[in-house]
Amino acid sequence: MYDCFYASVFENENPELRAVPLAVQQKQIIVTCNYEARRRGLHKLQLIREAKKICPEVVIVLGEDLTRFRNASKELYAFLRSFSWNSKVERLGFDEVSCDMRSVVIDPNVSQSPLLLFLPETSFPLPFSATYYIIDHNVGLLNANDFTNSYFCLSKSDPTAGFAFNASQLAGHAYPEESNDISGALQLDPLRLRLHLTSHLAQHLREALHSEKGYTCTVGVSTNKLLSKLVGNLHKPNSQTTLLPPYGFETEEPDNATLFVDDHEVGKIPGIGFKLAQKLRAHVLQRPAEFDDGLVYGGTKEKVLVRDVRTFPGMSAETLEQVLGGTGVPHGIGARVWGLLNAYDDTAISQARDVPKQISIEDSYIRLDTMEEVLKELRMLSLSLLKRMHADLLEDEEDEDKAETLPINGTRKRWLAYPKVVRLSTRPRPPQNPDGSRNRSFARISRSAPMPNFVFNLKENVDIRCERLVTEALIPLFRKLHPEKSGWNLSLVNVAAANMVDAASDKGGVGRDIAKMFKRQDDVLKQWRVDDEDDTLSVETGVIDKQLPQDAIAQDTVAMDVSKPDKDRTGSEDFPTTSQQSTGDTGDWESEDEDMLDDDMFRCECGAVMPVFAMAAHGRWHEQN
Structure with missing residues (x-):
C-alpha cells in the first residue's frame, strides 16, 4: 500500500506538509492522516472536533474532491x-x-x-x-x-x-x-x-x-x-x-504460512467481511459476538483468532458451507473461507486495461428524503460522472478525419470505450424501531438502463447532456427504485457507467477501425492488383509492353470467367478470387471478428441499430441530412 495515500498526495503537492501533522477531511471525519499526526494521537475515522482537541496544531485539508x-x-x-x-x-x-x-x-x-x-x-x-x-x-x-x-x-x-x-x-x-x-x-x-x-x-x-x-x-x-x-x-x-x-x-504439519495467519483476528482476513466474521465468531463462541456500533461500525469487542476457527471441533469446508451459507451467499463460500483460514488464496490477477471496467460516482448523506434534494444530488453526480468519462475514456486523436473526432477545448478527441449501461443505486435507511433506534444497513438497491446515445455527443454542452441524463434516464430509474412519492430516506446515492465496450482501434475493439482500414487498403492490396491499361501485358521475362493478340493472352493466362470492370473502378475487389466465387452470393460482408455480437450494438435516437464503431459515422450522416 502507498503509505497514507491521500495525505501523501497533498504532501507531494506541497512538501512543507510532510513536517506537520496533516489530516484529510471528508464530511466531518478524518479519512486518513500522516504519520506525524498519528504520533500525536490522531487516527482514521476520527471526528474532526475530537482531532482538534487532541492536536490543536493539526493541518486539515479537504479531500472530498x-x-x-x-x-x-x-x-x-x-x-x-x-x-x-x-x-x-x-x-x-x-x-x-x-x-x-x-x-x-x-x-x-x-x-x-x-x-x-x-x-x-x-x-x-x-x-x-x-x-x-x-x-x-x-x-x-x-x-x-x-x-x-x-x-x-x-x-x-x-x-x-x-x-x-x-x-x-x-x-x-x-x-x-x-x-x-x-x-x-x-x-x-x-x-x-x-x-x-x-x-x-x-x-x-x-x-x-x-x-x-x-x-x-x-x-x-x-x-x-x-x-x-x-x-x-x-x-x-x-x-x-x-x-x-x-x-x-x-x-498437515503447521508451517510458517499457517502459523502466521493463525495469529490474526478472523475479521482481519481479506475476503472475510463483517457479516461472515460475525457468523464465524458466533459459531466458535456459541453465541452472538459483541461489536462496536458507533462511528467505527463493526469493530469486534471479542477477538476470535483464525486458529480458534480452524481448529474448532468438526471444522471443515463442508461445516463452513452450512454455517456461512444462506440467502444471497454464493455457493462454495465454505471452501473459499476454509482456504483463506489455511493461508490459501487462488485469486487471479486480471490483464491490464487502458480503460476502467466501470466508472461510478457516489455520495453519502445524513438525510436525503425529498425529491428536490434528490434532483439536486443527481445533477451533481451526473455532471461528475460525465467529466470522469471525459477524463478516463477520451484520448487525443491525431487523425483529423477520424469519425469519432470532435473538438473539445481546442483539441480533438475520440472515445476509447463506450459504457453500454447507466446504473442508479441507492441505500435506504431502515425504518425506526419502536424504541426510536434504527438498525444499521449497508444494503443497496439498483436499477439499470441502456446508456443514452446523446451522452457521447461531444458537440453538445456537458451541462445540457447532464440535464438530459437526469431527466431522461436517472429519474425514471429512481421512480422504479422508489415508486412512493415520499416516506423514503436515503443514506447513499451512486450513479455508474458500466459494461464498457472498447471502441474500434488499431489495438482492437468490438469492430475494425473502418476509416484506417480503407486508407491502408491500397498499400495492403498492391501486390495482388491487376491494372488493365489498353490491353497491354507487362512481363519481366524479356519482352516489355509488347502488344499481344487477344487470343495469345487467353492462351498464356489462367482461364477465369471474369467480366471486364468499369473504367472508373480499380482495385482487387474488381477481380474476384476463387473464394469470392465459390458459394452462393448473398451480398453479405462476412466479418472476421467473431466477437461481434448483438449485445455490442447501440440504438440511435432515430431508431437505427448499429455496432459501436459505426456510431460516429451515423452521427455524421445525421448532420448531412
Whole structure:
C-alpha cells in the first residue's frame, strides 16, 4: 500500500506538509492522516472536533474532491505497470495494484503457487517458472558459486538495464526473523531463492517510486495475495517484509504460512467481511459476538483468532458451507473461507486495461428524503460522472478525419470505450424501531438502463447532456427504485457507467477501425492488383509492353470467367478470387471478428441499430441530412 495515500498526495503537492501533522477531511471525519499526526494521537475515522482537541496544531485539508487522488493513482499505476513483462497488472482502488509476472507453465519441482509482491496497497505476483518472465529469467542469470555478486536484469531487450544485488541475503524484514546468511541453503530451496530475488526487486521498486515519484510504500512478499497483504502490514511505513518458507499447503504439519495467519483476528482476513466474521465468531463462541456500533461500525469487542476457527471441533469446508451459507451467499463460500483460514488464496490477477471496467460516482448523506434534494444530488453526480468519462475514456486523436473526432477545448478527441449501461443505486435507511433506534444497513438497491446515445455527443454542452441524463434516464430509474412519492430516506446515492465496450482501434475493439482500414487498403492490396491499361501485358521475362493478340493472352493466362470492370473502378475487389466465387452470393460482408455480437450494438435516437464503431459515422450522416 502507498503509505497514507491521500495525505501523501497533498504532501507531494506541497512538501512543507510532510513536517506537520496533516489530516484529510471528508464530511466531518478524518479519512486518513500522516504519520506525524498519528504520533500525536490522531487516527482514521476520527471526528474532526475530537482531532482538534487532541492536536490543536493539526493541518486539515479537504479531500472530498477525488480528482487529485485519482490522477496520482493513475500515474503510479502506469509507473508500476512499466515493470511488468506480461501486462497482467490490476489496480484495486486508488492505492492498491496487483501485478502478475508468473507463467502459465508451473514447474512441479518448484511450487504450485506463484510469487506475489504486494506493493503498498499494491500487489505484485512474480513468477517462478516461466521462460522470459522476470524472476525466472533472473534465476537463470545467477552464478551458483557466487550469489554475493549478482545482477538483476529489468529488461528483456536491454541487458544493461538492472541493478547489482546480493542474492544470498534477503532485502528488508523477514517473518519469522532468522539469520540472513543462508547462501548454501539457496541451492537446495528454489522457492527461497525466488523469494530472495523478489525481495530485492521490491526494494528496487520502492526506491524508484520514492526517487522518481516522491511516494513511499510498504511491501509484502509471499506466494499469494492474502499472505503478501498480511505480511506487508508487519512493518510500516516505508518498509517491506517477506514471509519465508516452509509453506505447507499440502501437508498437515503447521508451517510458517499457517502459523502466521493463525495469529490474526478472523475479521482481519481479506475476503472475510463483517457479516461472515460475525457468523464465524458466533459459531466458535456459541453465541452472538459483541461489536462496536458507533462511528467505527463493526469493530469486534471479542477477538476470535483464525486458529480458534480452524481448529474448532468438526471444522471443515463442508461445516463452513452450512454455517456461512444462506440467502444471497454464493455457493462454495465454505471452501473459499476454509482456504483463506489455511493461508490459501487462488485469486487471479486480471490483464491490464487502458480503460476502467466501470466508472461510478457516489455520495453519502445524513438525510436525503425529498425529491428536490434528490434532483439536486443527481445533477451533481451526473455532471461528475460525465467529466470522469471525459477524463478516463477520451484520448487525443491525431487523425483529423477520424469519425469519432470532435473538438473539445481546442483539441480533438475520440472515445476509447463506450459504457453500454447507466446504473442508479441507492441505500435506504431502515425504518425506526419502536424504541426510536434504527438498525444499521449497508444494503443497496439498483436499477439499470441502456446508456443514452446523446451522452457521447461531444458537440453538445456537458451541462445540457447532464440535464438530459437526469431527466431522461436517472429519474425514471429512481421512480422504479422508489415508486412512493415520499416516506423514503436515503443514506447513499451512486450513479455508474458500466459494461464498457472498447471502441474500434488499431489495438482492437468490438469492430475494425473502418476509416484506417480503407486508407491502408491500397498499400495492403498492391501486390495482388491487376491494372488493365489498353490491353497491354507487362512481363519481366524479356519482352516489355509488347502488344499481344487477344487470343495469345487467353492462351498464356489462367482461364477465369471474369467480366471486364468499369473504367472508373480499380482495385482487387474488381477481380474476384476463387473464394469470392465459390458459394452462393448473398451480398453479405462476412466479418472476421467473431466477437461481434448483438449485445455490442447501440440504438440511435432515430431508431437505427448499429455496432459501436459505426456510431460516429451515423452521427455524421445525421448532420448531412
